[in-house]
Amino acid sequence: MPKREHIPSLRKQIADLDVKIQALDATAGDKIFTAEQLKEFEQAVADRKAAKARLEQALEVERQGAEAVVQVTDLDPANPPTPVAPVQATVGESNALKEKGIKFARLMRAIAAVKGNITAAGAWYEKMYRNKDVVHAALMASDAEAGGFLVPTEFAAEVIELLSANTVVRRMGAQTRPLVNGKLSMPRITGGSSFSYVAEGSDPNATGPTIGDLELTARKIVGIIPISNDLLRNSPLNVDQMVRDDAAQGLGEFEDINFIRGDGTGAKPRGLRYWAPAANLLVMTATPDLAKTRKDLGRLRLALKQNKVKMRKAGYILGPRTEEYLFAIVDGNGNVAFPEMKDGKIGAYPYAMSEQIPENLGAGTESEMYLADFNEVIIADALEMRIEVSTEAAYKDSTGTLVSAFGKDQTVLRVISEHDLGMRHAAGIAVLTGLTWAP
Secondary structure, eight states, rough: OOOOOHHHHHHHHHHHHHHHHHHHHHTTTTSSSHHHHHHHHHHHHHHHHHHHHHHHHHHHHHHHHHHHHEEOOOTTSSSEEEEEOOSSOBSBBBBBBGTTHHHHHHHHHHHHHTHHHHHHHHHHHHHHHSSSHHHHHHHHHHBBBBEEEEOOHHHHHHHHOOOHHHHHHHHHHHHHEBBTTTTTEEEEEEOOOHHHHHHHHTOOOOOEEEEEEEEEEEEEEEEEEEEEHHHOOOOOOHHHHHHHHHHHHHHHHHHHHHHHHHOOOOOOOOOOHHHGGGGGGEESSSSOHHHHHHHHHHHHHHHHHHOOOOOOTTEEOHHHHHHHHHHHHHHTOOOOOOOGGGGGGEETEEEEOOOOOOOBBBBTTTTEEEEEEEEGGGEEOOOEEEEESSSOOOEEEESOEEEEEETTTEEEEEEEEEEEEEEEGGEEEEEEEEEEOOO
C-alpha cells in the first residue's frame, strides 16, 4: 500500500514553492531571465503543479476514507465487519453539511453532548441527526486521546475559511501559509538591486537583492465556548449555525486583537502595530481639520511608497470612532469629503473597521489607524484544532465575571489552535498614532 501523503506537509511544500517563484520573479524584475534563471523558474512551476495534484489526491483520499469508515464490531473472520452506510450530504435539512463550518459545529455538539466520551459520540450523533455522514465517520474513526479530540483537517480548514469573513486582517487579503511541526520559515527580500553606468572596459559592481528570513512559530490560541445543555438536546440547523457562529466570532475577535496590536511578548504573536518600523510610526497632525486629515492620509501612503512597497493589496484598518469621523467630515461647501466610503474605500484603497482597535490610548482619548500592503502580511496556520470538554469548569464571560458552567447548566468546550503573523517586508505597514479624530 502506498504511503499516505501528509496534507500539511504538501501545503507547506506548495507555500514554499510559491515563495520561491515570487522571489525568482522579483529577482528578475523587468530583465529577461537568464537560461539558468529560466530553468530554475520553470522547474519551480512544474514542482508546484505536481505538488498541487498530490495535495488534491490526498484530500480526496481523506474524504473517501471518512466516507468509507468501517465500524468493527467483531474481529472473528467468520463475522467480518460491515461497512457504514454511504455518506449522505443532507441530514434533516437540504445540503446542510455543504454550509461552511456546519461539520465543525456538529462535531463540537456531539463531543459536548457526551461530555467528551468520544466512544459514545458517534452513537449520539447518529441518534440526533438520524444519519451516518462524514461527521459520524470522523467520530467513529477517531483515536480518543487524553489531550482531547483532534478535529479533521477538512473541518478545521472550513473554520479558518470562515475567519476570513470575521477578521479584518484576513479579510483585507493577508496571505495564509501552513505551519508544519510548529514552524514556518520563508525568505523575504529586504533590499533591492542597484544599477549604475560604467565606462567602457570598467567592471560594474555586482549587486543583487538582499534576502532575509521570516521565521514564524506556532502561537497557541485557546478559546472557551460555553454551550447551553438545552441547545444540545435540539437538532435544527439554526442551532448548528449558532454554535458555529459563536466559535468563529470568538476566534475572530481574539485574532484581530493580536494580529493588529499583539506585542510579541510571552505567547502572543507580533501584530501589525509592532511590525511597523519606527520611521513608519507617524503622529497625527494637531488640531485636525479636513486639510490636515487629507495630509495625514497622504503621509501614510507616502511612507509605504517611499519604501518601494508595491501596494498590490493596500488597505486601511481603523476603529469605529475614526470611521464615523471620516463619514461625517465635510468640505467648505458642505459636501461629504469621502463619498467613496459608501463603497468601502478611502480614496483609492479599501478599508475595514475593527472594534479591536483601542480608543483610549495615550492620555485616554487616542486611537490608531493602519495602512498596509496585505500582500506582504503572512498568517501561518497550523490547520489543526483540538477540542476538550468540561461540565464543571468555571470561565469568565465577556464582562470578566466568573461563571459556573454547572450552575448555568452548560457544557464548556475548549478549542485549541495555533497560528502566527509576520511581514515579508516590514516597511509594508505604516501607523498613524495619537489619533483623536472624532465626529
